[in-house]
Amino acid sequence: MERPISKPIGQHFLELDTPTLIIDKNLLQANIEAIQADLEKASIDLIPNAAAHGTSAIARMQTGNNTKSPIFVDTFQQAECFFQAGFENIIIQAPPLSFTKKGLLRHLQDSQTLTLSISNISHLDAIRGNHGSPISVLLKITNKSDSVGFKTREELIKPIEYLATFEHLRFEGLITNANEMESMEQACEVLISADEYLDRNSISSDQLLLNASNLIFEKEFNNIPKGITGLISGTYPFHTKTQDTVCSVISTVISTPEPGKAYVDCGQKAISVDRGVPSVINYPDAEIEKMSAEHGYVIFDSNKLHLKIGDKILLSPASYSDTFNLYD
Template sequence: MTTPPPARVGDPAGAIDTPALVIDLDAFERNLDRMAAFAKETGVRIRPHAKTHKSPMIARLQMERGAVGQCCQKVGEAEVLVDGGIDDVLVSNQVVGEAKVARLAALARRARIGVCADDPLQVDAYAAAARTYGTTLHVLVEIDVGAARCGVAPGTPAVELAQRIAAADGLVFDGIQAYHGAAQHIRGYRERHAAIAKASDLVEATVDALAAAGLECRTIGGAGSGTFRFETGTGLWNELQPGSYCLMDADYGRNLKDDGSEGLEFEHALFIASTVMSAVVPGRAVVDAGLKASSVDSGLPEVWQRADTTFVSASDEHGKLSLGAGAPPAGLGDRVWLVPGHVDPTVNLYDWYVGVRGGLESGYVECLWPVAARGALT
C-alpha cells in the first residue's frame, strides 16, 4: 500500500509530481551542522527526535554528526529505527499494553532501548517483559515540568518511582525525562525562557532528592527545537531531544527571537510542492494540496517566496490561494511551494521525501528517502 514516489533521482525539481514532500538538502544539512556545532561547543548530548522525521536515513545523518541516539514516541517507530541501523533508541513516552511492552523488550535484544515511566504499573510491566526476553530496558522517570500532560510530580513521587525501577531486575534507572512540550511554541522569547527557568527549578529539586536517596541521573533529558538553548543554559539537562530543527515549519517561524523579531535559528528545509489546478477567477488560485497534504493543526501552510500570495483555506484535496495586487501570476499548472504549518503530522502524511540539491527552483532530485515510520501508531 506504499504509493509510488512522485519523482525520480535526476529529475529537475520542476518535474516533481505534486503534492510532494520535498527537502531542500542544502538548507537541511546546514541545519544538521548547526545543531552539531552547538553540541560540540556546549558539550551537551543530542538525541534528535525521530517522531518528526520518521526516517532512519535522516537519523543516520544526525548520528554521523555526533548525535548519541534517537528519540521516538511509539514502539513501531523504534522498530523502524533499529531495523534501519540505529543502535540506541529512547521511546520518550510511556508504553502501555502487553503487546507493545513485549515488542519493546524484544527489541532490546538488538539495540539499547530506553523508555519513560510515570506509573508503578508501567514499571512492573517493563520489568516483567524484560525478564521474559532476557533484556535490559533503560527507564527514565518522566516528571511534569509544566505541560500538564504525562509525568509524575517532581520531588518525592519521582524518587519513589525511581526506587522501584532501580530495584527491578531487567530495568536500569537512567535518570529523568523533563520535556516541556507546551513551552516550545510560546511566542515571546522572555516568556519561553521563563517557562524553562520554572521547569529548571523542578528538575533541580528532583535531581537533589534523587541524589539524597542515592540515585544518580545518567540522563536528564528533554528540550525541543524552541527551547534547547535555555535548557542547556541551566547546566542541568545533559541530553537534548530536538526534532523539528532539521526541517522546521511555519509555526516555529512565528516564535520571536531575543530582539523581538520573528524568525528562525534554523532554515526552512521542508516544503510541499503543489500545482495550481484551477484558476478561474482573478485573484484566486486553487492548488492540489489540502488537508491530506499538510496538517493544519498549527495553522495553514504558508506560501514560499511569492509576494502578496496567501493560503487562505484548505479542504480535503484543495488549497485556496488569495492573490493580492502585488502577486505574481498563478496560472494553471504553475508550481507553488508551501511551508507546512506543523512538520511532524505533515511528514506523517507522506511515503516519500524527495531530496532536492541546488535549490527548489533550479535544483535536481538527488534522493528519495522513504518516510519509513509513517503511520507507525502502535
C-alpha cells in the same frame, strides 16, 4: 488522493508530480551541523526525535551514521522500524502497556541498548516480567506545560527504590517535556530541582533530558542551565533562520476563478493543517486562506501578483512531523 507519478533521478524538483514533499539535503545537513555545534558549546547532547520524520536516512544524517548514537521515538512501533534500519540505541516515550508492545519490548530488549520513559509507577509493573538484557529507565516529571508524569520530586523516591528490586531495570535519570517555548526555563528548573533533591537522598541521575521535540529554536542555547545533559528535538533539521526552506510541499495552480484567488492541488491529505495552515514560500504576497481535503485556496493582491494555471507554489507546513506522517 492518487499516488504521485514517479520521475527519473535528476529531474528538477519543480517538474515533479504534485503535491509532493521535498527536502533540500544540503540545507538539512547544514542545519543539523549548526545546531549540534551550538549545543556542543553548551556541553549538551542533541538527541534527535526521529519520530518527527520517521525516515531512517534523515536519522543517519542526524547521528553522523553512528548507529550507537541515541535517537528518541514516541512509540514501540517506531522503535521497531528504526531497529530494523540498524539503529541500536533507542529511547522510547510510550509505556509498554499492551500485549503487542510487550512483545516488541522483548524483541528490542534482547537486541540493543534500550531506554524507556516512565510516567507512572504502574508502568514498571508492566515491564517487570521482561527479563533479558538490561533496560534503562527515565522517570518523566511534570512542568507547567506538561501535566503527564510524576508531579512532585518526593514521588520519585518510591519508583527508584522499586527499580532497584529488578536486576534487569536500571534508573538512568529524569526527563520532562517542554511543549511551549515560554516553558523552557521552568522545565529546566524542574529537572535541576528534582535532581538536587535526589542527590540529597544519595540517588544520582546520569541523564537529565529536556524533550522539546515540537519547538522551533531561533536562538542559541546559552540559556539552558548547566546540568541538563541532553536536548531532544524533532524540528531542528527543518527550520532555518534564513529565508531558505529545508522542507516544503510543491503544489500546482489548477484554477484561477477570479482576480486575487487561485486553487492549488494540495490539501489536507498532502500537508497537515492541525497546527495551522501552511505558508507560501516563493510568493511573499500570497497566503493560504483555507484548505479542503485535496485543494488549497490561495489569496493574493492581483495588483502585485499574477498567478496562472500551471504555476508552482511551495508551501511550508505549520507542523513538519504531522506532514511527514502523511507520506510513505
